[in-house]
Amino acid sequence: GENVEQHPSTLSVQEGDSAVIKCTYSDSASNYFPWYKQELGKGPQLIIDIRSNVGEKKDQRIAVTLNKTAKHFSLHITETQPEDSAVYFCAASSSGGGADGLTFGKGTHLIIQP
Amino acid sequence: KAGVTQTPRYLIKTRGQQVTLSCSPISGHRSVSWYQQTPGQGLQFLFEYFSETQRNKGNFPGRFSGRQFSNSRSEMNVSTLELGDSALYLCASTAGGPNTGELFFGEGSRLTVL
Numbered sequence: 001g002e003n004v005e006q007h008p009s010t011l012s013v014q015e016g017d018s019a020v021i022k023c024t025y026s027d028s029a030s031n032y033f034p035w036y037k038q039e040l041g042k043g044p045q046l047i048i049d050i051r052s053n054v055g056e057k058k059d060q061r062i063a064v065t066l067n068k069t070a071k072h073f074s075l076h077i078t079e080t081q082p083e084d085s086a087v088y089f090c091a092a093s094s095s096g097g098g099a100d101g102l103t104f105g106k107g108t109h110l111i112i113q114p
Numbered sequence: 115k116a117g118v119t120q121t122p123r124y125l126i127k128t129r130g131q132q133v134t135l136s137c138s139p140i141s142g143h144r145s146v147s148w149y150q151q152t153p154g155q156g157l158q159f160l161f162e163y164f165s166e167t168q169r170n171k172g173n174f175p176g177r178f179s180g181r182q183f184s185n186s187r188s189e190m191n192v193s194t195l196e197l198g199d200s201a202l203y204l205c206a207s208t209a210g211g212p213n214t215g216e217l218f219f220g221e222g223s224r225l226t227v228l
Contacts, residue, residue, distance in 0.1 A: 017170035034216070043118070043204055043219030044157070089157060097215050099162045100170055100210045106128075106156035 002027040004092050006105025014113050019080055021108045022074040023090035030092040033066060033073050038087045038107075047088075048075070051096075077110075086113045116141065118220035119206050128225045132193040135223045138206030139186050145169075146188040147217070148180060151202040160203075163188055192225075200227045 003026040013019045025033075031052040036044035050057045050064045050073065057064050061080075066073040073092075077084055087109050093102040119138040127133050138144050147168040159172035163182035180190040186207075194200055202224050206217040 036217075043206075043221050044217075045219065046216045049216075061150065081148075098145060099159070099206065099217060102159070102217075104149075104157040104159075106154065 001095065002092055002101070002103040004073060004090060004103045004105040006060070006090050006108055008108060009106065010109045010111070012111040012113055013080055015080055015082060017080055019077045019084070019110055020090055021075045021076070022072060024070075025090075025092040025103075026071065027092065027094055028068075028071065029094040031072055031073075032096050033064070034091050034102075035064060035075050035094075035103075036054070036089045036091065038089065040086075050089040053097050080110075080112050082112050082114065085110060118205055118207050118218050120220035120223050120225060122179055123221065123228075124224045126228060127146075127195050128228050129195055129197060131195050132191060133188055133195060133225060134191045135205075135225075137188045137190075137205030137207075137220060138187070139205075140209070140218055143207035143209055143218070144186050145208040146182055146186065147206050147208075148188070148190050148202045149175070149206065151204055151222070152200075157204065160190065195227045197227050200225060 005015040008025045024079045034049035036046040087107045090105045095101040121136045139209045140153045145164045160201040162170045166182045177193045202222040204222045206219045208215040
């Protein structure tokens, strides 16, 4: 089955700096890569996703890049703000979406230092 | 539109007991999936239901079971509780068919086994 590795497990950055979280996947059939953000006491929430026919996608301060050859994808957050502090999960799926075949990484705890 | 609702939010059980957790998906959503979240292990897939049928099951022992009702509400049951079952149990629903769409998570049921 799919295996998703996520690094780092904890990331501390100064407010205003950029943060990068990296994930690798093992199944070359994976074609959908969502990122979820989990704030304290809440369930994860989708913040951005990318499909395998796209190399990069941006949404304001958040961007995701995908390298299919190397089987890795990354989340980039620019101009970090205190509200970006949360746990971020990457995931990979070979079914194009939904829960079927969706495998999550173990998460990155992002800490924004004031 | 109400989000995914999970009950109870917190519960404490002792080893050997059983527990039932409930999940009400977003109105109109027909696919419900369950995840176990523990520190360091991320989100581990338990099972997914669509139209009252279990579509997929994760790598968990038979003590973990679930079901879905005709109104799409779902329950999961854990029998003969063990200390290692202490976790946050998250439910998610999707808007479209089983292989499409963003997962919408509830806030979870935090189970403590003493």
